[in-house]
Amino acid sequence: MYCYIKMVSRSLLTLSLLTAFSLFADDKPLVHVTETKQWDGGIQKTLYCRGDVLFRPHISSHVQAQLDWILPVDTEVKKGDLIAKQNDFYLVQTLASLTSRLAAAKAQASFSAQEYQRIQSLDKQDMVSVSDLSRAELDAQVSKQGYQALQAEQRTLKHQIAHLDHYAPADGKVFELNAQPGEWVEMGDSLLVFLPMDNQEVVCRMSLDLYQQVEQLSLASFYLEEGISLQLNRLASEVNEADQTFNLHFNFKGGASAALFLGQRVTVKMQMHADDLSLIAYDALNLNDNEYYVWQVDEDNKVKQVPIKIVDTLGQHAVIQSPIKVGQWLVVRGGKSLKQSDAVIVANKNDTNVNNAKVRL
Amino acid sequence: MRFVDKYSGIIIAFSALLVLLGVISSLKLPNALLPDLDQQEIAMLINWQGKTATEIEQVLIIPLERQLASIGQLKHSQSFISNGETWMRLFFQSQTDMEKAYMDVMARINQIPDWPAQVAKPLIFDYSNGAGSTVASMYLYSELEELTPDDFRQAYRAHIASVLSNVSGIANINLSHSPLAQRMDIEFDPKALTRFSLSIDDVTEKLHDLIDRSGDKMKLGSKAYDLHFKGQMSLTELTQLPVAVSGERIIRLGELAKVHKRFVTEWDYSSFEGHPAMYFSFQPDKKTNALDITDELSAVMTELNQGALAELGMKLSFRANTSKPIKHALSLVYTNILLGVLLACLFLYVFIRDLKVVFLIFVSIPVCLSLVILGMYFGGRSLNVISLAGMALSVGLLLDASIIVMENIQRLRVEGLNLTESLYQGVKQVRGALISSTLSSIVIFVPIVLMQSSTSQLFEDLAYTISSALIASILVALLLLPALGRRVLSSHSHMNDADKPLSSRKKWSLRLTTPSRSRLQANIWVGLGVVGALMLTWWVMPAIDLLPNPKSESVIAYVDFKEPLSQEAAVEQVAYVIEARFAKERVKPEAPALTTYILSCNPGYCYLNLRPSEGVDYARFEQWLETRILNDLPDTDLYIRQSNLLGGAIQGGDRSRVDLKGLSLAELQQAGQALKDIIKERIAGSQVLETVALSNNATQIEFTPKADKLAYLGLSRADLNRYLVALTDGEYLGRFSAGNESFPFYFKGQEVEHIEQLLETELMIPNHGLLPLRDLVDTQMVLAPSAIFRADNEMTISLGVVPPNGQPMGPFVDQVKVIVSEYIKEQGPHGLYVAYQGQAGELDSFLKEFLLTFLVSLLVLFLLMRIALGSWLFAIAVMSSMPLAIAGGMLGLNVLNLFMPQDLDVITMIGFIILMGLVINNAILLVGEFKTGMQEGSTQQVAIYRAVSMRMRPIFMSTGTSIFGMLPLMLTPGDGAEIYRGLAGVIVGGMTFSALFTLGFMSALLSLPVFAIKPEEQKVSAVDEEELVDPI
Known part of the structure; x- marks a missing residue:
């Protein structure tokens, strides 16, 4: 009897008294979810690049002459603008002298030709020796050659005199000076380096690792951060020994251009298409050993564990490749104790705030 | 007596003075909820913000453990390592010289090799010095606006800190939840560095050692000039510091970075009634009055709230004003004491029916209690629930001596002696027996006081007050009572006893001694009284728990x-x-x-x-x-x-722990998870709490250097990690002095919002130009432990086990131990072993010690009986009455259990030891009287009858007053009553049972042939009543 009383009273006490520790848990776990978003940006990687030009043409001297005048470095010029001028005095004098010599050579050539004609007619009458005839022929030819040589020399000099003034071959900029005004430059010496405007390209370094991950570089799109599209023009064949990177050369697509300085550092986004990409909140990611997964909530409010691959992270979101479709709901809070096919209560299906941050009341 | 006769006036005056001094002392005694419990523990807090638990374990904790492992008297150590912070606790043996241990710990900490310069040395808390206790805690908040940690910091430093620190009795203000330490960050923009093609090293080498230095003196003229080399600079100067040159241009720090202060440790979020708040608590000095401290804090708080803080729109409020529960609990005990006194005196009056006699007996109470309080005052004790419960328990007990003396005096007066002679003889006749019985009650406390477990500290005050009260009661009974009796009692005898029909007492004496007149009854009584009582004890014993749950x-x-x-x-x-x-x-x-x-x-x-x-x-x-x-x-x-109320009372926490060791973390986690599932499955309703998670649940982003690439670039992993640290947490540069303060100084990258931003950061690699971080490291998300627990220098997985509702700890822990053993034997991985800590360990060690103490107490009593009674046989006879009392104690607990939960906790267990010391007096007096009767020539039956007849009334009176004196403690509900209720229940139940059955039992026992001194006079048949001599 006593034991019975003790048992009943203890049971009543147990039911009615406070618990020492109580673990409170709903049968169905409560979860917060977020919607999977569309991601059209493909897989994106960043390349580190610099502005560059295809060529850096030199303006060189055609003749040995003093440099009278040259534009300063960084002067912008239009096509056809005078950018350097060499002194023509000595060349002009030389041309005048040459013109005199040319006249004399012409007269000599004419006389020699007439003499030859006379000797030829005498030869018909057997009045001259063969050697006389030959000598007359030789004189006539030498004079003629001499005249022609002087003519060629005159043309060269005239060309040189015509190219003492140097003009911009295109719109661009004086990039570098190799001669200073007053300096004598030899024939063939570079006066300046010219930077044409329409000569720009973007040179990027790509690591070998990244190159090996990309399936087909030709299918990727490239663009500057401002959205300007680039086209892959050339690929280097040599890899830097130390950092295992190599160069890619891009030019601007469709006639577009960007005001890039030579050597200016820029980043270029490389975008590769991939199937089954979507954008999810970071909080939806779960990790199990080395596999990432998400909990997807279906129409019946049951959860399904879906393995995923993270291809990129963008701020508080991740771009994933997985069977998850756009618009499907993923668990962002409350997923720690879930098991496959668990039924859940969704707290916030209509709340499209991906971060589910609470504002202080 | 002659002495008393001569100095009775002085004795009475002195007693009055003692009462006055007792009252004054009681006002000066510190008030607390519990006695000062010396926790043999030193704790350390190590802060290294921004670092993971794994790194802290490797760099700080393992070397620290190694250094501390050989400290003397160290019983147990444990470290709870979480991201950014570690708590390490060192538990010492109970008799350790904690001052020496503290100095030893400090010295060893200073000798740890390779302690990182930027990590402050551990903050040490000596819990044995009261450092662990909190007397009060406060919140600083504003109802009007949201305050930032900086606002709190300024207000605290400017207005609060100095005022509160001056409150007497406060040893320290604990700011560990709101640490004020700050650091100086030079927060650089990595893009600015790359723009100037600067590496991190290029800049940091300009920032080291920005301190003033001095050289020798230079004599110019008649003076010697100190040479001072400026290195220190202000914040403004710092931003102008040149760090590099590019062509003609000087690059200054301000172009690359911003300089600002921030808190070293991010504060926990605290709010008071929904308002963000700053929390801090107060640690008292040892032996201080908690109520005085809280009263003073309250006054200071009011002043601040009305003054400086009001202007700032801020307010201070107590989080936990510990004075309230203390006051409630103490006032409850005071009430119980008063009620007990009233009940005991009423009971006395029912028996004695003489107000003067009752008055004389009653006087013992204030005088004895005053002596006890004086003893507590000079002994450095406090008024707490335990000491007051001891005083309440002793209210009835301290009347015993006076009752016995008064009874004897009255008996002699009735016999015809005059007052003076009655007073003298009355005291003299019982003096020896009184002293020996009181000593036996007191000596029982010696083993209790010598117990070494931390739990046993709770009983010191109990032992102190009860034994002081008993000693005081002897002094009062032998000195004050006769002195006062001379003035209070009339010279003519006026005994209620004379009016009492003789036949009534005779009838009762005959009834109670009936078992002695029948061999069968005697044997049944003896059998039931010993064996039956022991079986009953075992059968009705409630479940064992460590502490009550007030x-x-x-x-x-x-x-x-x-x-x-x-x-x-x-x-x-x-x-x-x-x-x-x-x-x-x-x-x-x-x-x-x-x-x-x-x-x-x-x-x-x-x-x-x-x-x-x-x-x-x-x-x-x-x-x-x-x-x-x-x-x-x-x-x-x-x-x-x-x-x-007792939450932090006992070292080791308020739950039991099962510590798993011997394997790697992953294996321990697996074993822990398996055990958790098994325990929860097999013990329905139990809770298994994870001290640290049983799986790696903290996500980390792991950076793995590309080793080959680093080799080509001429970088080491350490170099790369240094860059990574600089970009994230900051590279430590030393200390920076700004004004009156000195801060740790870091070169740190700007906050990054996401991992991509970090990986796209370009670094200048010497001789190789700029490279993005992505090209130097691989990253992946991994799971890591959010916290690591180490016990006794080993990786440990610890499960906190909590019994189901209402089940006490003792049997639950036994079940858990069985489950764990089975698991290890059948499924556990090889190498796994287990240790039990917390309540489980504490209960085990206490039970072992208690059993030993119980046996020692029994032995001590037995030896005392042998000395007092001069016979082993009689000593055995007296000890044989113990099982009845113990059974009664158990029944008392079961009665309590009908109305409220009452387990057999450690305080209740001590009640049995105290009970033995109390009930033994009745048996001693009975046996003593029996022995005297036999020696005077009485037959065994007559001697038994005589002993019972003579001792029945004083036994019932003293037991009754004790019981009624303790009854309020047992029955009154209220704050803290659970602490002593079981103790009172045991003593009340045990004494009641003893009073009801001991007389009959002892009659039966003493009637056994073995106790007959003259065997030829033993009679088994009923005794002729006329042959019984009326002892009165």
């Missing part, structure tokens, strides 16, 4: 996060939600009244401390909390309980 008025809730959150997420997703719910639900009419609530959140959990209004039903309150406030918080585990 509830305090507050409710505590933990919202544990299943995986760590960021501080911001913990605040936004949990703290703000809880606060919003409180704001909404509290105003509803059906909501239970709530006085205050405080909330504290960190990445691991949120903690609530709530104070329901008086009169609120706690069960309903907890249900409201569970269903309206803390419901539906995803990925959390919820724990709610009413807080316990």
Whole structure:
């Protein structure tokens, strides 16, 4: 009897008294979810690049002459603008002298030709020796050659005199000076380096690792951060020994251009298409050993564990490749104790705030 | 007596003076809830913000453990390592010289090799010096606006710190939840560095050692000039510091970075009634009056709230004013004492029917209690629940000596002696027996006081007060009583006893001694009294627990996060939600009244401390909390309980722990998870709490250097990690002096919002130009332990086990031990072993010690009996009465259990030892009287009858007064009553049972042939009544 009383009273006490520790848990776990978003940006990687030009043409001297005048470095010029001028005095004098010599050579050539004609007619009458005839022929030819040589020399000099003034071959900029005004430059010496405007390209370094991950570089799109599209023009064949990177050369697509300085550092986004990409909140990611997964909530409010691959992270979101479709709901809070096919209560299906941050009341 | 006769006036005056001094001392004695418990523990807090638990373990804790491993008297150590912070606790043997241990710990800490320069040395708390206790705690908050930690810091430093530190009795203000330490960050923009093609090293080498130096003196003229080389600079100068040159241009630090201060440690989020708050607590000096301290703090707080803080729109408030429960608990005990005195005196009057005699006996109470208080005052004790309970228990006990003396005096007066002679002889005749019985009651406390477990400290005050009261009662009975009797009692005898029909006492004596006149009855009585009593004891013994569970008025809730959150997420997703719910639900009419609530959140959990209004039903309150406030918080585990007054009383915590060791962390986690599932399955309703998570639940982003690439670039892993640290947490540069303060100084990258931003950061690699971080490291997300627990220098997985509702700890722990052993034997991995800590360990060690103490007490009593009674046989006879008392004690607990939960906790167990010392007196007096009768020539039956007849009344009177004196302690509900209720129940039950049955039992026992001195005179048949000599 006593034991019975003790048992009943203890049971009543147990039911009615406070618990020492109580673990409170709903049968169905409560979860917060977020919607999977569309991601059209493909897989994106960043390349580190610099502005560059295809060529850096030199303006060189055609003749040995003093440099009278040259534009300063960084002067912008239009096509056809005078950018350097060499002194023509000595060349002009030389041309005048040459013109005199040319006249004399012409007269000599004419006389020699007439003499030859006379000797030829005498030869018909057997009045001259063969050697006389030959000598007359030789004189006539030498004079003629001499005249022609002087003519060629005159043309060269005239060309040189015509190219003492140097003009911009295109719109661009004086990039570098190799001669200073007053300096004598030899024939063939570079006066300046010219930077044409329409000569720009973007040179990027790509690591070998990244190159090996990309399936087909030709299918990727490239663009500057401002959205300007680039086209892959050339690929280097040599890899830097130390950092295992190599160069890619891009030019601007469709006639577009960007005001890039030579050597200016820029980043270029490389975008590769991939199937089954979507954008999810970071909080939806779960990790199990080395596999990432998400909990997807279906129409019946049951959860399904879906393995995923993270291809990129963008701020508080991740771009994933997985069977998850756009618009499907993923668990962002409350997923720690879930098991496959668990039924859940969704707290916030209509709340499209991906971060589910609470504002202080 | 002649001495008393001669100096009776002085004795009476001196006694009055003692009472006055006792009252004065009682006002000066410190008040506390519990006695000062020397916790043989030193704790250390190590802060290294921004570092993972794994790194802290490797770099700091393992070397620290190695250094401390050989400290003398170290019993046990444990380290709880979480991200950014570690608590290490060292537990020492109970008799350790803690001052020496403290100095030893400090010295060893200073000798740890390779302690990182930027990590402050551990903050040490000597819990043996009261450092662990908190006398009060406060919140600083504003109702008007949201304050930032900087606002709090300024207000605290400017207005609060100095004022509160001056409160007497405060040893330290604990700011560990709101640490004020700051650091100076030079926060650089990595893009600015790359723009100037600068490496991190290029800049940091210009920032080291920015301190002033001095050289020798230079004599110029008649003076010697000190040479001072400026290195220190102000913040403004710092931003202008040249760090590099590019062509003609000087690059200054301000172009690359901004300089600003921030807190070293991110504060836990704390709020008071929904207002963000700063929390701090007060640690008292040892042996201080908690009530005085809280009163003074309260006055200071009021002054600040009305003064400087009012101008700032801020307010201070107590979180937990410990004076209230202390005052409630103490006043309850005072009430119990007064009630006990009243009941005991009423009972006396029923017996004696003589007011003067009752008055004389009653006088012992104030005089004895005053002596006890004086003893406590000079002994450095405090007025606490335990010491006051001891005084309440002794109210009835200290009347015993006076009752016995007065009874004897009255008997002699009735026999015809005059007053003076009665007083003299009355004392003389009982003096020896009184002293020996009192000594036997006192000596029982010696083994208790010598117990070494930390739990046993609770009993020191109990032993002190009861034994002091007993000693005082002897002095009063032998000195004051006769002195006062001369003045109070009339010279003519006026004995109620003379009016009492002789036949009534004779009838009762005959009834009680009936067992002695029948061999069969005697044997049955003896058998039942010993064997039966022991069996009854075993059968009705309640379950064993460590401590009683006295509830305090507050409710505590933990919202544990299943995986760590960021501080911001913990605040936004949990703290703000809880606060919003409180704001909404509290105003509803059906909501239970709530006085205050405080909330504290960190990445691991949120903690609530709530104070329901008086009169609120706690069960309903907890249900409201569970269903309206803390419901539906995803990925959390919820724990709610009413807080316990004894929560921090005992070293090792308020739960039991099963520590698993011997394997790698992953294997231990697996074993821990398996055991957790098994325990929960096999013990329904039990809770298994993870001290650290049983799986790696903290996500980390792991950076793995590309080793080959680093080799080509001429970089080491250490170099790369240094860059990574600089970009994230900051590279430590030394200390920077700004004004009057000195700060640790870091070169740190700007905050990054996401991992891509970090990986796209370009670094200048010497001789190789700029490279993005992505090209130097691979990253992946991994799971890592959010916290690591180490016990006794080993990796440990610890499971906190909590019994189901209402089940005490003892049997539950036994079940758990069986389960664990089976697991290890059948399934456990090889190498796994287990240790039990917390309540389980404490209970084990206490039980072992208690059993030994119990046996020693029995032995001591036995030897005392042998000396007092001069015979082994009689000593055995006296000891044989113990089982009845013990059985009675157990029954007393079971009666209590009918009305409220009452387990066999350690305080209750001590009650049995005290009980033995008390009930033994009755048996001693009986046996003594029997022996005297036999020696004077009486037959065995007559001697028994005589002994019972003579001792019946004083036994019933003294037992009755003791019982009634203790009854309020046992029955009165209130704050802290659970602490001593079981103790009172044991003693009341045991003494009652003893009073009811000891006379009959002892009659039966003493009637055994073995106790007959003259065998030829033993009679088995009934005794002719006329042959019985009326002893009076």
